[in-house]
Amino acid sequence: MPEADYDPASLPDLLPLYYRRLFPFSQYYRWLNYGGVTKGYFQNREFSFTLKDDIYVRYQSFSTQSELEKEMQKMNPYKIDVGAVYSHRPNQHNTVKSGAFQALEKELVFDIDMTDYDDVRTCCSAADICMKCWTLMTIAIRILDRALREDFGFRHLLWVYSGRRGVHCWVCDEAARKLSVAARSAVAEYLSLVKGGEDMVKKVQLSEPLHPFIRESLVVVEKYFPQYAISGQDILGNSKTVEKVLALVPDEVREDLQTFFQSEKNPMKRWKRLCALVQHQRVSSKKGCQHIDKEIMLQYCYPRLDVNVSKGVNHLLKSPFSVHPKTGRISVPIDLEELDSFDPFDVPTISLTCEELDKPRDADEEDEVEKENENEMDAAERRKIRDYKRTSLAKYVKLFDRFLDGMARSRKGEMLRKSDLQKDF
Amino acid sequence: MQFSRKKKLLSNPQNELYGHCLQFYSQPPTENMSLSEFETFAVERLKLLKTVENLGVSYVKTSDPYHKKLYAELTNLNFPHKTEADDRKDQTGLTEFEKRRKDHISHFILRLAYCQTEDLRRWFIQQEMDLFRYRFSDLPARYKTEFLHRNNLQYDTLSVEEKRKLAVKLINSSYGVSGATVEEQDFYKVPFQDALDLVRTRKVFLQGGYAYIPHQDIISIVLNDFRTRLSKALALTARSLPAVQSDERLQPLLSHLSHAYVGQDYSIQKNIGKISLEQIDPLSAKSFPLCMRQLHKSLRDNHHLRHGGRMQYGLFLKGVGLTLDQALQFWRSEFVKGKVDADKFDKQYAYNVRHMFGKEGKRTDYTPYSCMKVILSNAPSQGDYHGCPFRHSDPELLKQKLQSYKLSPSGISQILDLVKGMHYQLACQKYFEFTHGIEDSGFSLNHPNQYFIESQKLLGGGGGGGGGSKEVKSEPEMPQKGQNMAAKTPSTPHPQTQALSKQDAAEMEDLDSLFKDE
Numbered sequence: 001m002p003e004a005d006y007d008p009a010s011l012p013d014l015l016p017l018y019y020r021r022l023f024p025f026s027q028y029y030r031w032l033n034y035g036g037v038t039k040g041y042f043q044n045r046e047f048s049f050t051l052k053d054d055i056y057v058r059y060q061s062f063s064t065q066s067e068l069e070k071e072m073q074k075m076n077p078y079k080i081d082v083g084a085v086y087s088h089r090p091n092q093h094n095t096v097k098s099g100a101f102q103a104l105e106k107e108l109v110f111d112i113d114m115t116d117y118d119d120v121r122t123c124c125s126a127a128d129i130c131m132k133c134w135t136l137m138t139i140a141i142r143i144l145d146r147a148l149r150e151d152f153g154f155r156h157l158l159w160v161y162s163g164r165r166g167v168h169c170w171v172c173d174e175a176a177r178k179l180s181v182a183a184r185s186a187v188a189e190y191l192s193l194v195k196g197g198e199d200m201v202k203k204v205q206l207s208e209p210l211h212p213f214i215r216e217s218l219v220v221v222e223k224y225f226p227q228y229a230i231s232g233q234d235i236l237g238n239s240k241t242v243e244k245v246l247a248l249v250p251d252e253v254r255e256d257l258q259t260f261f262q263s264e265k266n267p268m269k270r271w272k273r274l275c276a277l278v279q280h281q282r283v284s285s286k287k288g289c290q291h292i293d294k295e296i297m298l299q300y301c302y303p304r305l306d307v308n309v310s311k312g313v314n315h316l317l318k319s320p321f322s323v324h325p326k327t328g329r330i331s332v333p334i335d336l337e338e339l340d341s342f343d344p345f346d347v348p349t350i351s352l353t354c355e356e357l358d359k360p361r362d363a364d365e366e367d368e369v370e371k372e373n374e375n376e377m378d379a380a381e382r383r384k385i386r387d388y389k390r391t392s393l394a395k396y397v398k399l400f401d402r403f404l405d406g407m408a409r410s411r412k413g414e415m416l417r418k419s420d421l422q423k424d425f
Numbered sequence: 426m427q428f429s430r431k432k433k434l435l436s437n438p439q440n441e442l443y444g445h446c447l448q449f450y451s452q453p454p455t456e457n458m459s460l461s462e463f464e465t466f467a468v469e470r471l472k473l474l475k476t477v478e479n480l481g482v483s484y485v486k487t488s489d490p491y492h493k494k495l496y497a498e499l500t501n502l503n504f505p506h507k508t509e510a511d512d513r514k515d516q517t518g519l520t521e522f523e524k525r526r527k528d529h530i531s532h533f534i535l536r537l538a539y540c541q542t543e544d545l546r547r548w549f550i551q552q553e554m555d556l557f558r559y560r561f562s563d564l565p566a567r568y569k570t571e572f573l574h575r576n577n578l579q580y581d582t583l584s585v586e587e588k589r590k591l592a593v594k595l596i597n598s599s600y601g602v603s604g605a606t607v608e609e610q611d612f613y614k615v616p617f618q619d620a621l622d623l624v625r626t627r628k629v630f631l632q633g634g635y636a637y638i639p640h641q642d643i644i645s646i647v648l649n650d651f652r653t654r655l656s657k658a659l660a661l662t663a664r665s666l667p668a669v670q671s672d673e674r675l676q677p678l679l680s681h682l683s684h685a686y687v688g689q690d691y692s693i694q695k696n697i698g699k700i701s702l703e704q705i706d707p708l709s710a711k712s713f714p715l716c717m718r719q720l721h722k723s724l725r726d727n728h729h730l731r732h733g734g735r736m737q738y739g740l741f742l743k744g745v746g747l748t749l750d751q752a753l754q755f756w757r758s759e760f761v762k763g764k765v766d767a768d769k770f771d772k773q774y775a776y777n778v779r780h781m782f783g784k785e786g787k788r789t790d791y792t793p794y795s796c797m798k799v800i801l802s803n804a805p806s807q808g809d810y811h812g813c814p815f816r817h818s819d820p821e822l823l824k825q826k827l828q829s830y831k832l833s834p835s836g837i838s839q840i841l842d843l844v845k846g847m848h849y850q851l852a853c854q855k856y857f858e859f860t861h862g863i864e865d866s867g868f869s870l871n872h873p874n875q876y877f878i879e880s881q882k883l884l885g886g887g888g889g890g891g892g893g894s895k896e897v898k899s900e901p902e903m904p905q906k907g908q909n910m911a912a913k914t915p916s917t918p919h920p921q922t923q924a925l926s927k928q929d930a931a932e933m934e935d936l937d938s939l940f941k942d943e
Binding site: 054115116117118119150151152153154175179180182183185186187189190194195196197198199200201202209210211212213214215304306308 | 594596597598600617618621622624625626627630631632633634635719723772773803804805806807808809810811812814817818819821822823
């Protein structure tokens with residue numbers, strides 16, 4: 001894959017090209033319009049733009065796709081955030097009577113950021129990520145995706161790479177969009193297991209009986225833990241990290257392990273020993289030692305959510321297909337079927353996609369162009385589709401399309417069901 | 426005579442209304458009453474709700490002492506506490522029916538007083554819910570069922586077949602449910618949105634968006650119903666408030682009632698400018714409560730604090746007496762020692778500081794956080810140093826910290842015992858007593874700025890005083906991380922600014938939406 005090096009200084013030159021020829025406006029509009037079922041759903045949606053020099057413009061809203069398109073091509077935002085659907089058009093919020101302007105609905109969103117794992121990562125810190133710690137994101141997605149679908153019954157989950165060091169989840173079901181602040185925070189808390197700040201050493205406390213949700217989450221964690229934490233992060237390999245793990249076990253176990261570790265250097269065997277000791281304690285029914293091994297695994301791997309992001313209906317979150325100004329990477333949907341092979345460094349940058357536009361077309365693509373010509377799309381639209389299809393953005397837009405198709409199908413199903421019900425009466 | 430009296434009783438609609446010791450307050454009272462009774466009822470219910478609030482901080486809400494103390498207060502203030510009512514007067518000269526009437530009427534009076542702002546509504550709903558939870562859970566099973574019938578509360582139950590299929594998961598999802606009890610008791614299947622308390626704490630089995638609730642936990646859904654109804658009712662009450670407020674007899678009384686719920690708010694005014702930046706370091710060691718001392722230290726160590734810490738510490742310092750200019754200088758000089766240069770500070774953080782002083786956004790003059798707010802809301806997570814050290818620290822780390830501050834071993838163990846019993850404010854007060862070398866501090870600690878003022882009084886520093894204003898002021902919610910620029914602004918307007926700031930309409934929330942939000 002050709003690596004186009006991204007230089008933040010080139011962003012002002014690239015953005016106009018990106019918004020003119022690559023940004024998937026039609027899908028984007030299709031998403032936020034939600035089939036046009038509710039009147040004003042797209043029109044009352046807040047967008048906010050971050051412009052050059054961190055100038056932040058809130059309460060943007062647009063009546064049509066083409067208005068959004070024109071405005072974005074004019075402003076060329078460095079970053080786009082999506083907010084709530086309000087009671088009135090956000091760009092007119094100053095003209096509405098005091099108190100009447102309010103956030104009504106928004107997707108239920110989750111923001112998982114690698115910096116929140118700094119106390120359990122050894123490979124990188126702060127904004128840096130590597131393939132080793134990226135496993136944490138994979139685990140997070142697996143656990144949350146399952147729970148949101150099976151426990152909460154949501155079906156339309158869009159997972160998106162944030163462009164730098166984390167992932168976002170947009171739960172787009174109608175029921176999710178209508179959740180109150182209290183419900184959002186309850187969901188987020190149900191999903192949170194790791195608790196405590198800098199003054200808390202042991203951040204996971206389990207108690208009997210283990211809730212089915214925790215059991216399910218453990219299945220995921222146990223699958224990744226040996227490879228990720230023991231080998232990859234080497235948490236039992238050197239004295240500094242060992243100390244951190246030992247701080248989490250009760251005194252009796254710690255002493256035993258310290259002696260054992262003096263002769264045994266193999267991290268995997270060290271971990272096995274720890275588990276065996278905990279198991280032994282459990283059998284001899286020592287209180288407080290019941291689930292130490294599980295708690296350690298969860299503390300090192302369990303997803304860390306920013307509850308405040310999920311809670312607020314009016315909280316803004318970086319939009320899919322927005323560019324990350326620092327890395328130049330485009331915020332693209334993640335394919336859950338190929339989650340384990342998702343590589344954030346493989347995600348196209350704005351400079352790469354723009355470069356790809358300049359390459360000559362090959363025969364295949366010409367063919368496709370021919371086919372499209374037969375359709376009755378207007379010329380500009382046609383050209384845009386042609387354009388992104390020639391870049392590495394294509395497969396992500398396709399993924400987005402698939403997601404939108406799924407939503408359209410359930411909307412149709414829902415409408416059929418409703419009209420059937422009416423016939424019954 | 427005898428006969429006619431009885432007949433009158435039976436046909437009395439009040440009797441129908443007070444037939445059960447607990448109600449959803451769906452029918453407003455319609456009778457005439459004297460102003461003095463009006464006032465007595467209101468004040469006594471307010472006392473009751475204050476007790477509910479205080480007990481909720483000191484005890485686990487389901488614990489025995491909580492129940493005992495609340496029972497005592499109910500009896501003491503002549504609120505109903507018996508399951509059966511009759512016309513016999515007890516030693517206070519009131520019948521149980523009369524107490525139920527008082528419960529009913531006083532609830533509706535406080536609705537009038539507490540529907541005016543989001544802050545007040547939130548407080549009122551919370552206390553009424555806690556009170557209701559206690560009273561419902563104290564009922565014998567038969568009366569619970571009767572209550573459900575009377576109020577038409579019906580929930581879908583699981584069939585025996587479904588229960589059998591899900592048995593293991595149901596057992597693992599709730600405390601106190603075993604194989605035998607799964608078979609015996611009913612399980613209700615409700616949308617998870619109707620059982621948020623159980624969902625939040627993961628005390629219920631969830632599948633496909635439904636919560637499966639054992640009968641023992643039915644209080645959760647009943648309470649949810651109670652909350653929804655009360656929220657809606659308060660929104661409606663607020664709309665009709667202008668009519669009530671035009672009554673000059675009631676208006677001052679109601680506004681007095683609604684202002685009574687907050688204690689001192691420790692917002693500045695009086696002590697502003699009484700402190701210099703050089704004093705902060707020595708003061709932090711002598712007179713700051715542990716939470717602020719900790720924030721100060723980590724700010725000095727890391728030259729940075731995350732948002733939660735900046736809010737908690739920044740507002741505290743404002744309460745201590747820093748002016749806006751001093752605050753800007755204080756934060757800037759510390760941040761620039763770290764990774765933030767002056768330019769970045771001015772862009773990203775200065776707004777935040779000015780915002781705290783009511784100079785940006787909605788221009789609400791924020792008050793410093795109380796202990797309760799610090800303990801209960803916005804718990805610290807990775808990278809955070811805010812919160813209450815007694816609540817949010819590992820006991821072992823807390824112990825080490827106290828040791829490093831040269832507290833005696835016996836003192837430390839006393840403090841840790843209080844922490845274990847979840848008496849965080851008492852633990853802090855003990856810490857105060859030990860660090861100031863006194864036996865009994867003689868005040869009841871509920872605010873970090875109160876700690877500071879009391880400490881200064883003892884040390885003769887004169888930084889005390891404190892704000893006397895008893896107005897209800899709002900505390901900021903969590904604004905967004907990072908972009909605190911025009912990002913979400915807090916949602917609770919100062920009562921007085923409410924009318925003025927039309928241009929800030931955007932940041933105000935409508936009654937109804939608030940209520941959905943708790």
